[in-house]
Amino acid sequence: MREGSTTEQSSYYDDLEKMSVRDLLVNMNNEDKKVALAVQDAIPYIEPLVEEIVKRFKKGGRLFYIGAGTSGRLGVLDASECPPTYGVPDTWVIGLIAGGDGALRKAVENAEDDLKQAWYDLKEFDINEKDVLVGIAASGRTPYVIGGLRDANKNNVLTACVTCNKGSEVAKEAVFPIEVVVGSEFVTGSTRMKSGTAQKLILNMISTSVMIKLGRVRGNKMVDMQLSNEKLVIRGTRMVAAELGIDEDLAQKLLLKHKSVRAAIDNYKK
Structure with missing residues (x-):
């Protein structure tokens, strides 16, 4: 030693x-x-x-x-x-x-x-x-x-x-x-x-x-995470639904359209 x-x-x-x-x-x-x-x-x-x-x-x-x-x-x-x-x-x-x-x-x-x-x-x-x-x-x-x-x-x-x-x-x-x-x-x-x-x-x-x-987290959420599997899509859907106050069906449609939690939230039109 x-x-x-x-x-x-x-x-x-x-x-x-x-x-x-x-x-x-x-x-x-x-x-x-x-x-x-x-x-x-x-x-x-x-x-x-x-x-x-x-x-x-x-x-x-x-x-x-x-x-x-x-x-x-x-x-x-x-x-x-x-x-x-x-x-x-x-x-x-x-x-x-x-x-x-x-x-x-x-x-x-x-x-x-x-x-x-x-x-x-x-x-x-x-x-x-x-x-x-x-x-x-x-x-x-x-x-x-x-x-x-x-x-x-x-x-x-x-x-x-x-x-x-x-x-x-x-x-x-x-x-x-x-x-x-x-x-x-x-x-x-x-x-x-x-x-x-x-x-x-x-x-x-x-x-x-x-x-x-560097702004890659919003609040405490991984809003830029890659949607690489079903678990992450579900997680992202819940994040979008909670942030926007919408149901999960609409949240998932937005998420899959915009490809990220951040984009889904930022592009949502009421």
Whole structure:
């Protein structure tokens, strides 16, 4: 274990294999309860990043995530959910994982150890000074992320990171470092657990706040969501009916005609 590496510190629990299933579940849950409080402490560092991302989006910028393993998968997940949820192009938020899309399902050995590969991957999307790059690395030591942030800085791309260790190499490279220290994992070193949960919460907070400030939510509704299945059509119908005070049959006709909740409401003629 490296000194100061919280994510590698030994679990507070031992002899896990001797625990009952109930004890395993209760103890994991007890550890998970600590995550939200750690994320709360990070809010002062998340806030200015969100504000800067919004400014850059309004000037044509984009948001990129890079990471390896669990961290990379979480970035890709957050990026992939923005288009259906907020009706935005898939070019607005882009997630990249070390080893490429194949690494989403299977580990790609040594992919995260290349300091230069992230920048090669980012250049395929013509990343530029209008954009923001968020490096995600629980350990804060991932070369793929360190190198990507370093090269982004050299090319005037605004950088940020989400890490679960204090004073890491990744944080040193980021203009906006977000360090969310959740403590040792229930299974020692298994950062897909508390660290992964913390990272997902923060990515949710970043992308959701950005989309709200860009006007992609009205009231508390996803008025630009893609109507890609029956469940979402039903949800959209209820939103239109409630907003306009009309019956659901008419609301659905309006929704299907105008293709979005926002358009259905805005184009309704009494």
